[in-house]
Amino acid sequence: xxxxxxxxxxxxxxxxxxxxxxxxxxxxxxxxxxxxxxxxxxxxxxxxxxxxxxxxxxxxxxxxxxxxxxxxxxxxxxxxxxxxxxxxxxxxxxxxxxxxxxxxxxxxxxxxxxxxxxxxxxxxxxxxxxxxxxxxxxxxxxxxxxxxxxxxxxxxxxxxxxxxxxxxxxxxxxxxxxxxxxxxxxxxxxxxxxxxxxxxxxxxxxxxxxxxxxxxxxxxxxxxxxxxxxxxxxxxxxxxxxxxxxxxxxxxxxxxxxxxxxxxxxxxxxxxxxxxxxxxxxxxxxxxxxxxxxxxxxxxxxxxxxxxxxxxxxxxxxxxxxxxxxxxxxxxxxxxxxxxxxxxxxxxxxxxxxxxxxxxxxxxxxxxxxxxxxxxxxxxxxxxxxxxxxxxxxxxxxxxxxxxxxxxxxxxxxxxxxxxxxxxxxxxxxxxxxxxxxx
Numbered sequence: 001x002x003x004x005x006x007x008x009x010x011x012x013x014x015x016x017x018x019x020x021x022x023x024x025x026x027x028x029x030x031x032x033x034x035x036x037x038x039x040x041x042x043x044x045x046x047x048x049x050x051x052x053x054x055x056x057x058x059x060x061x062x063x064x065x066x067x068x069x070x071x072x073x074x075x076x077x078x079x080x081x082x083x084x085x086x087x088x089x090x091x092x093x094x095x096x097x098x099x100x101x102x103x104x105x106x107x108x109x110x111x112x113x114x115x116x117x118x119x120x121x122x123x124x125x126x127x128x129x130x131x132x133x134x135x136x137x138x139x140x141x142x143x144x145x146x147x148x149x150x151x152x153x154x155x156x157x158x159x160x161x162x163x164x165x166x167x168x169x170x171x172x173x174x175x176x177x178x179x180x181x182x183x184x185x186x187x188x189x190x191x192x193x194x195x196x197x198x199x200x201x202x203x204x205x206x207x208x209x210x211x212x213x214x215x216x217x218x219x220x221x222x223x224x225x226x227x228x229x230x231x232x233x234x235x236x237x238x239x240x241x242x243x244x245x246x247x248x249x250x251x252x253x254x255x256x257x258x259x260x261x262x263x264x265x266x267x268x269x270x271x272x273x274x275x276x277x278x279x280x281x282x283x284x285x286x287x288x289x290x291x292x293x294x295x296x297x298x299x300x301x302x303x304x305x306x307x308x309x310x311x312x313x314x315x316x317x318x319x320x321x322x323x324x325x326x327x328x329x330x331x332x333x334x335x336x337x338x339x340x341x342x343x344x345x346x347x348x349x350x351x352x353x354x355x356x357x358x359x360x361x362x363x364x365x366x367x368x369x370x371x372x373x374x375x376x377x378x379x380x381x382x383x384x385x386x387x388x389x390x391x392x393x394x395x396x397x398x399x400x401x402x403x404x405x406x407x408x409x410x411x412x413x414x415x416x417x418x419x420x421x422x423x424x425x426x427x428x429x430x431x432x433x434x435x436x437x438x439x
Contacts, residue, residue, distance in 0.1 A: 030105060037100035049101070052093045056102055056343035057350070059330060061380050063323045067091075067330070094336060102342040107197070109346065110176055113353045114199070118360065120171050122304065123296055125203040125227060127170045129311035130194060130210065132187040133319075135162040135180075136328045137337050146334040148184035159328060162337065165190040166345075167197065167204070170310040172356050172367040173317070175349055180341060191215055195222050203290070205308040206230040213255045213270055214263030220289045221265070229305060232274065232285035240274075244293040247276040251287075277302040310368060318348050321373040351376050358405035370408040378404060 030050045039049060058070040068087035119126050134150065136159040137143045147160035164180035165187050177197030179190040191210055198204065200223045208231040220226050241250040251274045260266050273291045275298055277284050286305055290296040319325070322344070331337040352367065355375050359367040382401055 029108060030101075033101045033104035033108065036104055037098065039096065039098055039101060049093070049097050052097045053102060053105060053343075055090065056094065056097070056339060057347045059340055060322055060344040060347035063326055094339060097339070099335060099338045099342065102339055102346065106342050106346045106349070107177075110174065110197075110349055113349060113356075114169065114174060114176065117169075117172055117174065117353070117356045119169055120366065122203065122300070125201055125225065126199060127304070127307060128167055128176065128198070128202050128204045129170050129308045130165065130167050130191060130204055130206055131308070131311045131315070132163060132165045132190070133315045134183060135164060135341065136160075137162060138328060138330070138332045140332040142333045143337065147182045147337075150183055162329075162341065163187065163190065164341065165194065166311065166314075167194045168311045168314050170205075170307050170368070172352060173310065173314045173372075174352050174356070175314075175345055178341075178345055180338070188212060188215065192218065195219055198222065198226055200224040200226060203227045203229060203304070205305060207308070208233045211236070212259070213253055214259045214266045216289070217266050217270060218263060227289045229286060229288045229290070229301065231305065232287050236287075238272075238274070241271070244273070245298055248293065248298040249274055250291060275301055313368075314348075317372040317376075318344065321376055322348055322351070351379055354379050354401075355408075358402055358408070361402050362405055362409070365405075365409060369410055370405070371410050375408045378408075 030053055033053075034049055055067070055071050058065075059067060062070055066087070067090045071090055121127075136157075137147055139159050143160040147162060149157040149159070149161055151157070161183040162180050163183040163185060164178060166178045167176045168174065169176060176199065177194045179193035181190060187209060192215060195218055198219065202225070204219065204227070206228060211230055211233040216228055216230070219228050236253070238251040238253050241252055243249045251272055253270045253272055255263075255266050255268055255270065260268070271291065272287045272289060275286050275288070279302070284302055284305075286302055288296075288301060290301065319327070329337055329340055331340045351372075355370050355372070356367045358375065359365045359370055379401065
């Protein structure tokens, strides 16, 4: 049994609420993605391209293992006289594979996994979040030429960087889409690439840095009931309209000539709903496209924005738990960097889908209430040993994964009992030329 067969075996023993992953991770689906990308071949190689897809996923699942050892560890080679594969052969296989097949596998699996997962809804809408994150790449000549670096008061960053914007379902942490490029491109430039992957009947929570009438209009106009919610940006000009209740009214937003030039379909004005509410003594103002007060009660809308923090937790899960705090990616060329990132997103979704199955096998537990760190380590361990388990023991191993679900349930989150404060990071050396006795 190979690693991909182990994934398929787990899916076939899933609860009745879930379909088999054989439809999702079958060899036929991967072969279709390879054909669509134009890289399929009839030649039998030591490392077939469909197995290389799994090797790229393994780069994220087994971050501490070198790439050549991952291929040997997962037993994803065709049988032959040589039991091990050289690292250079893995590099060449990844280059033959390219970016597009891994991206296509991610896009098709996320659509099917979301369809198979019973997400909770608020007023008939799926809750989504959009936010950005920065990844660090190796400081190779190729990466230096392709990717920029961020700057701050201390100077330029030490490594070339990638900026990524993702969209995530907030209860399961399953990703619906992603866009990334050099850090020289802003989050606002990348966000429009997520419009096509946004499902109908959804509510997307944005940070105030994404405020753009062109983006928001395009977002809600691309499908049916695609709503958005964003904090009111300081200095935003608007005209107050009809009152819908206390601290709740419709407002008219006027598009600038520059915005209409950039977004040709943007109308001169947009109608939105402005809600105000005091939270912990501080006034919070949010704008939303949900203008129907009967369907969308004002009392709940402002509280919804706190759920946007779930996507921040998702990024932490990827960087700290999945990648083991290894802040720099592996790949030394831009094409392989993009391939590695799509593989990381696919691996994260794979684990999150398995966690969704575990959570919904329990009563009244959502996937974001399970510990990702503990569950991920358990799932990866079971996936690793499953190819060497005798077929008769596979159902028992799979059932043990579901039986472990109660031990991964997190306790209730406690409210902050003290005010948030920012403390200055201690410096290793004295500043401003003063010695230790003077500072």
